[in-house]
Amino acid sequence: MIPADLSNHVSGWFDGTGPGADIVISSRIRLARNLAGYEFLPCLTSRRQGEVLEKLKTALLSLDLGEAVYFVDIDGASALEQDVLVERHLISRQHARGKGPRGVVIAPSESFTAMINEEDHMRIQVFKTGLQLKECWQQINRIDSAIEQKVNYAFDPEYGYLTACPTNVGTGIRVSVMLHLPALKMTGQIDKFFNAARDSDLMVRGLFGEGTEAVGDFFQVSNQVTLGFAEDQIVHDFVNLIVPKITQYEAAARQVLMTQQCDAVDDKVQRAIGVLKNARLISSQEALFLLSHVRLGINLGRVEGISMDAINELFMLTQPAHLQMNAGGTLDADRRDSMRAKMIRSRLCTN
């Protein structure tokens, strides 16, 4: 399997079928691990970096994960292949643009990936659609224990799992949920959400795009503290306290929109559909922005004749690298905008 084979369909974690998926798109847990007896990446020679890669690759490929995992050599991959993997959240941008021997082990369902030689020697991740953090933790814990049978992790009785950056030390766990919060944005309450998140030591960032703000009102919320709390405690807090509170706010904001500003919502949603069905040039940012409105419209029962599957697919496939991979090569921004518009028209007009 190569990145090109991935680029024509939506990732499992974005299929909108999981519990609570109208607001919680997906759940993800990542563990940072390093091998004992090897330097961290900043001090690791290229030869030893190659050894780390081989050790971890061998260990990972011999695991029984219920599906046959495969390895992608990131150092040898083209920029476009790397970007497809980044857009699917299978690797990070830092990993894509890193140096020296590095790679990723991927399960075909894309519910599991292991980046080797990113910031840490290994970062394993498990993704699931909707709010399924407990299930993510059970699965990744099992995988981690299986890997641990084959390699020696750097571990300290006081500081726990040792990581290259002390912001990950301890459990090495990053628990995240990806949220769609368009109603909080429309009702001007998104800053309240940011402040509340900051006060509870949570990290908030945009889900799509290279940085800046959360395009399309998609946010990723993660724990910031990794030391001093057991993994199941962190997961428990997310599942029972943090996520319910945020989804409650968003649901209430949707309710307010429906009862007090129904025309305004319909107007936004129908204008979005109008532009998407007719535009001849559309940037990925504009597409995300408009698709987000349509997604909200579908969730509120205000749209007929467009399926959520079609919208979810467009979120994924209109990203720049996906678009180019499916077109068979690199395209300049204008060509991309034209192809993107064409793809959106063809999916929405036949639908």
Place this chain on the structure above:
Amino acid sequence: MLCQSCNERTATIHLTDISAGVRTESHLCEACAQNQGLAVKSQIPLNELLSTLLAAQSDAPPGQPQEVATDIECPNCGMTFKKFVQKSQLGCPGDYKAFGEPLRGVIAKAQNGRFQHHGKVPATAPGDTRDQIKLMNLRQQLEEAVRNEDYETAAKLRDMMENLQ
């Protein structure tokens, strides 16, 4: 959309400026935006955030050792504490010991004042380490159970702790 300034490249930076109630929009390409002194602010990676934190820390909370007077070098990997402060990445697992107290201060800042790991322990860790951490995990759970007045769970946890000790 083309850049308003050069009319050649695609505008990728869209600026809305509202001053004195007047709203103006400009659409520029990256090069022209930079020429006009508009910094493109991107998301701050966690590392950078830590560097900022570290820099802030070195300007001195009273009563704490301000600067590391003499730099510390890790005998294993050659990383120095000062270099770590710049890059916010350590050189090897041994740095956690080698950088001692100064690193402890950094960890306290990054981890909300916590130093002691709770949670998973590798099965390959020495038995006493495993038991030690397991005990601490149980103690934490016990406190939680008592707080919630769940005495049945608390009793079970106490028994488990006694078995380990």
